[in-house]
Amino acid sequence: MSSASPSSTSRRAESLDRRHIERRELISRWLLPAVERLLEEQTYPSLTVDQMVAEAELSRSTFYNYFEDKSDLLRALTGDVMSTIVDATRMWWQLAPSGTKDEFHAALAHLFAIYSPHTTLMRAVAESISHDARVREEFMAYMASGQQGIADYIRTGQTAGVLRTDLDADATAAWLTWMMERGLSQLSLGSGEYEPERVLAAVVDILWKALH
Template sequence: MPSVTRKTQGSRAERRDQIKARLLAAVESLLADGENFTELSVERLVSMAGVSRSTFYVYFEDKGELIRAWLAEIISELDVAAQAWWALDGDATWDDLRAALNRVVTVYRPHTTLMAAAFDAAAYDTGVRGQVDEMMQRNIAGLRKHIRTGQRTGSVDERLPAAQTAAWLTWMAERGLHRLVRDAADDELNMLVDAYASIVWNTLYAGARNGHADKPGR
């Protein structure tokens, strides 16, 4: 028979998830209206979410902890999406790469507003900054490993400095996802993913395949 303690813990976790969802929806709405997360007060946030101030502080120390809780979840989702790219081998085509990168974009796109809030919060919240830094460094490390593996097997241009190339591609992608993908219409989004795939293909793989990309001219 389940213990009363386990039921209580489960109920509290469910309640926290419900409150978190309402608060995050309020954050997105307020930021979409032009408010700045850094300047957003807890009073304004709970009022928008229809949650009492006391309830907020039952579950979250401050709005930084709210963002940290969300960020931990989205980082896990992005990790899974990125693995599809890093798992590509020498038989992968441009279309395979595009499909893998499209998965990353698809995961990231619904969360651009909250991700922007996380980067804003990182400027003053050491916990958020640590998560953001860890996320970016893990992405860089994963891509660096993929590049070095590809260089050993001949699928990635051996002339590239792996660490620096991984850092550039990771930070360029993060800024592009934030600035370009955020408000793109579906047709524009498809073109953005095409461009993203071509940039990565021509940077990493084309030089190892006699300089010919699968999709010339893109």
């Protein structure tokens, strides 16, 4: 019997790798709500793998089949959640230059709705970037994507004569990106007198007046 050809062996290896990646993504999504529930009471550094797998009703062996450790899991969770948040932000970036304030409000309301359920995780990510270089690299890449999207939105509006032409699009986008990241992290869920609708209305006014 002839042995398998190098090409067929390579295809099988690629198929196994693809299945492993898909399974890793599935396990990551399964763990996400469990980790976020635990983060309501604890910080990420204080969580153990045993706590996370117990909350998610997974085995330790399953966890370690797909993740090196809990830092590796955090990177996977960061990628999933940040991708979702960046996609939500595109509703803002893709507004027509002549879009109304109500449309602007709707775009930011959508972003708040997507971000709010993941506030505890995003706070954990922000706390981790100071000591986990790989988490920081992934987080910064997503922030750069957001900054570029806002800068392009400003330039499009400036070209159309709708947004202020005296704004430095790149510098303004950098400020707005980090302002939104911190504001969403601290205020999007609402606490005390700062209820979500008040926070949303305030940021819509701030951004609208700054840009127009």
